[in-house]
Amino acid sequence: MNGTTGEISPTTSDSVADPAATGVEGAPGREGTADTTLTGPGSVAQWTERYTHAVMDTFGAPQKVLVRGEGAYVWDADGKRYLDLLAGIAVNALGHAHPTLTAAVSAQLGTLGHVSNFFGTPTQIALAERLLNLAQAPEGSRVFFTNSGTEANEAAFKMARRNRDGAAGPGTRTRILALEGGFHGRSMGALALTSKAAYREPFEPLPGGVEFVPFGDLVALEEAFSDEAVAARGEVAALFVEPVQGEAGVRPLPPGYLVAARELTASSGALLVLDEVQTGVGRTGTWFAFQQQEIGGGVVPDVVTLAKGLGGGFPVGAVVAFGERAATLLGRGQHGTTFGGNPVAAAASLATLAVIERDGLLANVRAVGEQLREGIAACGNPVVAGTRGHGLLIAVQLSAPVSAEVARLALDAGFIVNAVQPDAIRLAPPLILTRDQASEVVAFFAGLPADLTRRVPTPTPTPAPTASATPPKG
The missing domain is CATH 3.90.1150.10 (Aspartate Aminotransferase, domain 1)
Structure with missing residues (x-):
């Protein structure tokens, strides 16, 4: 059943399992304040009012307050049903409350929820192997797990910084290229790769060395790699591109662009980094967008970043490094994460990938x-x-x-x-x-x-x- 019939009342008392642990009905609120609960009457208007007093105003007031999802549908606190055509911005690959995904998360959390990265887990290892297989990555490739797409791009940014020794000698690859209109995240390194001035300017100075090339303009890209540009500004360490720019209005790169980009980066020793945070995990009809002939033309990138749909709604991201050279750019102690690749996130990802294939x-x-x-x-x-x-x-x-x-x-x-x-x-x-x-x-x-x-x-x-x-x- 995909939730295609009936409507629900505002959130009911079975919304939480342990009121005493979560500050809901029957639990004390902060001293001197009203009890904040998940139960009782709660219209969209009432929840929105509470939101404005409790949540930082970085997104503005929510359009609606959603309380339940099933299949491709969600319901708001007033009981109205919506066909979800955004899926949490390309995140909920299997829709809402998919039984296979929820069972996998529950089973894993009931077995082993979290360990530090001093230890490995079967789900983490299996997911890394699965991604390398789906990406058809060559021998020597490796995966680094994160919690989000921003963090995946942050790691790739650091990999680009490590690709510093160029044809002219040590430390001569000083430039990183990205495309106008691209969006790669909000942390400082990822933001440095994001071209929109309104996002960047409040937080400048950002990490330097990033240049923006006009979207889809092969002549401009070739100029950025030209001998004249290299002599004036240094060699290129990496080129970051989205196969389809999402935040710029779903703009696919023109056919042949990635092939030319691969030739330019390979001949110069620069990394070709594909941001597939939004396009990966089946979103475009193949496991990765670069695998479509029209988009990728058969190229093999150096790095692919993933997140969004990978966990089917559970926060997880990944960096896939293709080949020994890219996979060894970050050595021991040069990057890390507490939650990345944790057993529950890996189990959610494995379940999501399995359902996409099975169904x-x-x-x-x-x-x-x-x-x-x-x-x-x-x-x-x-x-x-x-x-x-x-x-x-x-x-x-x-x-x-x-x-x-x-x-x-x-x-x-x-x-x-x-x-x-x-x-x-x-x-x-x-x-x-x-x-x-x-x-x-x-x-x-x-x-x-x-x-x-x-x-x-x-x-x-x-x-x-x-x-x-x-x-x-x-």
Whole structure:
């Protein structure tokens, strides 16, 4: 059962197992404050009010407060059901409360929950072997486990720093390249690789040596590796790229780009690092996006970073280093983690990978993704200008900057989508999404108000910068 019928009441008393341990019903709150519980009447409005007084305002007020999920659906605290077309931003690969995943986590937690990295565990070792196999990594490849995609990219950043000795001698590889529009995380090293000035500027100075290359521009990439650039700015240690840029609006790299990037990095000794945090683990219809001929053209990268869908909702990330050279860049004591690769996270990941394979979800991603892209593009609504993406990572291009209004209308209609750019909606649903559910999504976009684009005032054009204007950073 995928939760397709019925609705639920606000959170009930069986939401927690041990009230005394969690500060819920019957347990004392902080001295001098009201008891904070997970039980009793709790509407979306009430929970949102509590959120604003307890949670840092880094995300703004939540759109809804969600209390339960099943399959591709979630329910809010008012009992309303939504088809989840975002999956926690490409995280919940198997949807919500998948029985195989929950059983694996429960069994592992009841057996061995956590050990330090002074020790190995069977689940950690098996997951590393599984990832190397799925990535078709060559002999000598290795895996480093993290808790998130940001941490995976942080580790890869440090690997790039270790790739320092170039053709001109020790320490001559001083430059790291990343693409404009890329998003690699919010910690300081990962943020240094992220091009958006609004994310970067409040925390400058960031780790140096990073240069941004225009997205998909092969001429600019070749110039960055040219003899003139090397003579002026130093050799390149690494190139970081997302095969499909997610936060920039689901922008796939043009065909042939990664092949050229591989040639440039290989000939110069630079690392080719693929950020597959969002595109990995079946999201695009293959285990990794670079394995698709249209995207990767048969390239073998040096490093791939993973997270999001890997644990099916449980926090876990990974760095896959291809070959002995990349796998030995970080030596003993040069990097570490307390929780990375813990038994429960590894068990969740193994279960997620097993279900994707057992249930043929890669084929489902390709078929349902094609249905969504083609159906929405052909829906005939003037608000929709087209679609792009691969598998179940899709952008709906809009004909005007009305994505926020479209997302609001979707929520009202029972669909969770993401206004990823002012003129683009991101869809990243669970890999279990069915054809019938996809048809509902197509019908929603077909039924958008045709005058929606006329409701938004035309923005005042930004004056072109003069020759003396200070260029934007990042």
